Amino acid sequence: MVHATKGIVLRTVKYGDTSIITTVYTELFGIQSYIVKGVRQSSKTSSGKASFFQPSAMLEMEVYHNEQKQLQFIKEYQWSYLYEKVLFDVVRNTVAMFVIELLQHSLKQPEANPELFYLIEDTLKQLDRGNDTLTGNLPLYFTLHLGSELGFQLHGTYSAKTPVLDLQEGMFTAEKPSHPYYLDQSLAQITSQLAGLQFYNELENIQLNRGTRRELLQAYQTYLSLHIADFGEMKSFEILQEILA
Template structure:
């Protein structure tokens, strides 16, 4: 059977002489892998089609779906959203690649989660439209909300009575834990302020210096990795740190 679904391209590799295998996070079916035939042919009909399957592309898809198969086919595709800046701006592209790689490392099973899909799609669209400050803050915002959609939202907030953020337990606490995965002082307070932001536009007014952002990016990635089994190592963090500096 064929189904219409939105999808975000996470990864694409060559397959055979003219085709590709693309990993897509779909609205209807969660993480899926598809064969797309003929997109690497040199004919006029196929010329330029490869751009549809670069990471972070948002597509409207018609797909064949069989739950018993690990690899299905895409019947038809078109842009679901056409970027103005993400694919060409160095900083925005680095943020998009980080978001895409983060999704790829967190999603282990082909399980639908529409709210998480909408979070990822909305984040990429806001990245395309946003100013430089929003762009720099977006990975932090995304990781905190990603944790919430995956079932481990940070609980509580920074208060004089709870000045420590225990990243392992995912909550603000009274005292330092007996492990190294925690934030205190300025970093804990900034995290609490970020958690209180519910609208993307508010990120435009959230000021961080280079060192604050660097420390929070690493801490939030640690937080995600502590709660996702077999998370692995992200290659795009170092690139992101460099372009944001």
């Protein structure tokens, strides 16, 4: 059957002489792989079509879907959102690539999760539109909220009685745990603040220095790796730190 769905491109590799295989996080079916034929041909009809499938591209698609197959086919595709800055601004593009790599490490099963799709879609749009402070804080916000959408939301909030965030248990506690995976003091307080934000524009009011952002982002990646099997190492982490500096 043919289905209409939005999709966000995560990865694309060459297939044969003229085609590609693209991995897309879709609104209807979760993560899926598609063969797209002929987009790398040097002809008038194919010129520019490969650009639709660069990582972070947001598409409206008509797709053939068969649950018994690992590779699906795309019938039609067009932009669902055209970036104004992300593809041309080095900082925003680096943040977008961090978001995409984080998804590559986190999404293991082809399960539909519309709320997660909307989180990714909104995050990339806000990255395209927001100011520099929002751009710098967005990786922190997205990593925390990705964990929530994947089923391991932080429990509790920072307070004088619960000043420690146990990353292994995913909760704010009164005492430091025996293991090394925790945040305390200002880092726990900032995390509580970020986890409680309801709107992206609130990120513009949080001023953090380079060192604090680095510590927090490293801790949030550790948090994901403690809850996602075979999470692996993020290659874009160091690049992101250099660019945001």
